[in-house]
Amino acid sequence: MSLTGFFDLGKMDELGRMDTPAHRIDARAKVLVTAVFICVVMSFPRHEISSLAPFLVYPVALTSLGRIPLRYIGRKMIIAAPFALIIGIFNPIVDRQPVAAIGPFVITSGWVSFASIMLRFVLTVGAALSLLACTGMNRLGAAMQRLGVPRVFVVQILFLYRYLFVISDHAARMKRSADIRSAGRPLRFRVYGSMIGHLLLRAMDRAERVHRAMVARGFNGEMRVLHPPAFRWSDAAFVVVCLLLFVSARVWNLADALGRLLVEVAP
């Protein structure tokens, strides 16, 4: 993770705080639908491409309703791509059985499954990123707790998130001062050890101070949310519509059916 990665985090926080139709949907509904979405997408057999296409509707609709800039989501996706890409690229190398030919180009089964992997990558990562961008960390934490995640763990995630900005700032300052003093040479290991060690000690001191301050203000281990979420009819409708869409897209190849209709009508 670089400094730009950290600044992106601030942007994500900003997006999560917006108030749009997508942000107003109950966080539990979005978590549930996103989980089902990912499972359904990954339940397709390995060489499926066209039946996966309709699933694009969900992340696109969510980001659009939430007014999340697509370029931002796209950039995050590219940063996350390498692992799936590196492992996926072995499919065309290992599996060279030809399955189709378009003109002079022979398409092997490996390329089909590679394309399928990358499409799934876009779908699952897109859904996860738009879930967070359209919900925000605090609402997501509250939803997690109401969905049965242990409270200690939820509090841990929210604490981590709150400290993240402060400690990253601190680390960035230390790094900058080390860079200036080292005249462009990379950091040596000895320096690194004491630098990180001091970062750790200061972080621990800060935790102590913050904790005392919070206890003094009546903190008893519970993170409070200003508006306790209420599950409304519109949230239930959102869940039902999305699940119906996923089920029908799983059972029927909607893209193929549309293609047939068009091919049939065209001539």
Next chain:
Amino acid sequence: MHMADALISPAVGGAMWAVSGGLIAYCARKVKHASRDNLVPMMGVLGAFVFAAQMINFSIPGTGSSGHLGGGLILAALLGPHAGFLVIASVLTVQALFFADGGLLALGCNIFNLGFFPAFIAYPLIYRILVSDQYGTARAWIAAVVAAVVGLQLGAFSVAVQTKASGVSDLPFGTFVLLMLPIHFAIGIVEGLATAAVVSLVAKARPEALPAAHESGPASLRPVLVKVAIAAAVVGGVASWFASTRPDGLEWSLARATGREEIGSRDESLHKSLADLQQKTAFLPDYAFMSGANDESPAETESPAAEAWPAVSAGTSVSGIVGGIMTVALACLIGVVLRSRSIAGTGAR
């Protein structure tokens, strides 16, 4: 070595979610009863520290590359296995959400691979026993390197097993293992050195921050073994469930063969039942008439005889491609409409 959503099947992802979820619940109960009252903010800050520490790299002499702290081992060393595991899990959750590192379905795998092994194997069985309270010495450096290497090797191997069991990647198991283990051996050495450097500084500057061996009681193997046994039983149960869906499942569960076709056919058998459903419920009865019945019915396409999935016929491809492109276009159109309505709605209010 984060697993990615795009490479695992829902069954493997779900099973690992169950295992990791159980571990989180267990650790959360343990931490709740812990006596240190500042443990909660300390855990939060250390999670943030691991993030921040990854922003700072040091150069590895002679290689031109750089390394940084991974985090699993040092968290366990500072907080003990239970709290350490929770912090690692929270770091991975935030990474999955904010950086799409891994993904949500793969989160269970990642928490297990990167959290369970350092916190419950490498720390209590190797690091704590080897160090035995002598943090500033050469002994501690060796302990950290050995523990980090073992933890990462186990994690990397586990990644390979999970990838294989999911059957999305064609990469043969042996090749994958040979690819993963050496890389993570090197990463483990770097991680161990970085951990030892930080721990030795803390030991000098603030020894009371490190858990002393007499304080946390003698390192006992039993609870760890019980946990390993439970995890193995869960994983084994899931594996046998798969194995029983096919006659020759034993070979699969032994995971010896290249396994591609076996895993593939397991997928196909699952898919075949869905395809049958698809056929029964086909909502366009005249859906297949125009292209000859031979290759178009979905059940035919997924027939188990089609060993390595070849049955993508030209007819299917054309309608698939046309339909796919149109669907994507439609999805984008829906997006544009929703976006403009969303903006218009705000403007009106």
